[in-house]
Amino acid sequence: MSTALLPWLHAPLTQALAQANGHATLVHGPEGVGQFEFSMALAQSWLCEALPTGSAYQPACGSCGSCRLIQSRSHPDLVVVIPEALQAALGWSGSGDDDEGASEKSGKAKKPSQDIKVEAIRAVVQFSQNTASRGRAKVVVVHPAERMNMVSSNTLLKTLEEPPGMVRFVVSAGSLDDLLPTVRSRCQAWRLPLPDKAASVAWLREQINGLGEADAEILLQAAGGQPLTARDRHAMGLDAVRWPQIPREVAQGQGLAMAGWPLPLVVETLQKLCHDLACMATGAEPRYFPSKSLHRDGDLSRLTAWAGELRKASRHAEHPWNLNLRVESLLQQARQALRFNR
Structure with missing residues (x-):
């Protein structure tokens, strides 16, 4: 994933990499300005292997092994959680839901869900407890976070507050009012303004x-x-x-x-x-x-x-x-x- 097609994200990305130092970053702002693209750019930059471990974060190089794995949607240390209904539009699939298997067993085609279901969040909790495969970091992107229902949000809370090991979260939301206050309070907020x-x-x-x-x-x-x-x-x-x-x-x-x-x-x-x-x-x-x-x-x-x-x-x-x-x-x-x- 690259910010090349969204030029207004370059400066905010550089600033966020320098200032967003918490284990959970809440990206928010008007919808339609690139929250998902920005969140993925953050994740890719945190996982980028172009610079030595411990160096100041820079925008991802786009060509190292980690960047290529993200571009091919196969990085073992990255989990992207999005509703089924948004996966095609955002160019990402496999958010952790296991509904596909259930649909096959029932023999019925189900309408893609608009929500982030608790099964996907439980998979995130399990992922966070595993060791990083490439040793750099582990990142979870949740977008749009307001699509989590009460059960999903509460399931995420403890891991979001005290993530084990090297896990970092990017929680992306269009409206802060639609998120639980307990979710907001566990994140460092980063607002994306309307572009020029x-x-x-x-x-x-x-x-x-x-x-x-x-x-x-x-x-x-x-x-x-x-x-x-x-x-x-x-x-x-x-x-x-x-x-x-x-x-x-x-x-x-x-x-x-x-x-x-x-x-x-x-x-x-x-x-x-x-x-x-x-x-x-x-x-x-x-x-x-x-x-x-x-x-x-x-x-x-x-x-x-x-x-x-x-x-x-x-x-x-x-x-x-x-x-x-x-x-x-x-x-x-x-x-x-x-x-x-x-």
Whole structure:
């Protein structure tokens, strides 16, 4: 794993290697800026064998035996714990869950889990008690840590507080509020800020062929300044040209610009629109949509009620609804909330 594609991580990585001296580092900040890539870069640097043992940590060389093992996903002193549902997107598999065998025995294909299960954390506890194979260190990466339920979190606590031997933890989270205070208190926190706009726009244009600067800026704004989120939402169908048309369409009960989108992205977009309209109604600047695409005459009581309904919809967005009927229902709900815009 390398930070080469995420240039804004270079400086924070160097600083973290110099200052993150505890046995457990909590990487947090806005989602979509590269928490997982940063966590893996930390792990690879701690395990890198280019410098003698005891030397000050430096960014990984990328070419030693340890770095090559990490790049091939086969380092014996590294465990990466991520939910099954995120493994393909993050390019990593084998988080320690044993559900695959259970699925084969039952003969039924199970939907990949969105959670970090206790079985994976128990495997981490066992891993931490073993001797380091290469003698450098042992590292556990947990991402995103807010996907641990109460049982998983409590199972990790004692090992996180008093890790045996040479074990170091990188706990990655988008929101600190979703972590148990007992987990937070056992880690040295390291916050990743939003990257510079110019760097994010340049990176997006490298990632998406033919993307102009103006469109890259719209995609970045639509993602709240998070470049990885902007790239992923574009891959899901978000179009920079049609994004500013969404407020007018939604106020009319239409969703042409969102046609073919997965339901979670539709709900997320409506939540962003609701947020920005509330900002405009109170005289604040919008975060996600161009201000000229929004009305300023929003009714805060209606917007607040709509936001509550959207939160409920978000909790069930992964449910196998009839997509067209569900989207139509959401748009009708939106039209009622925004009828002052007609």
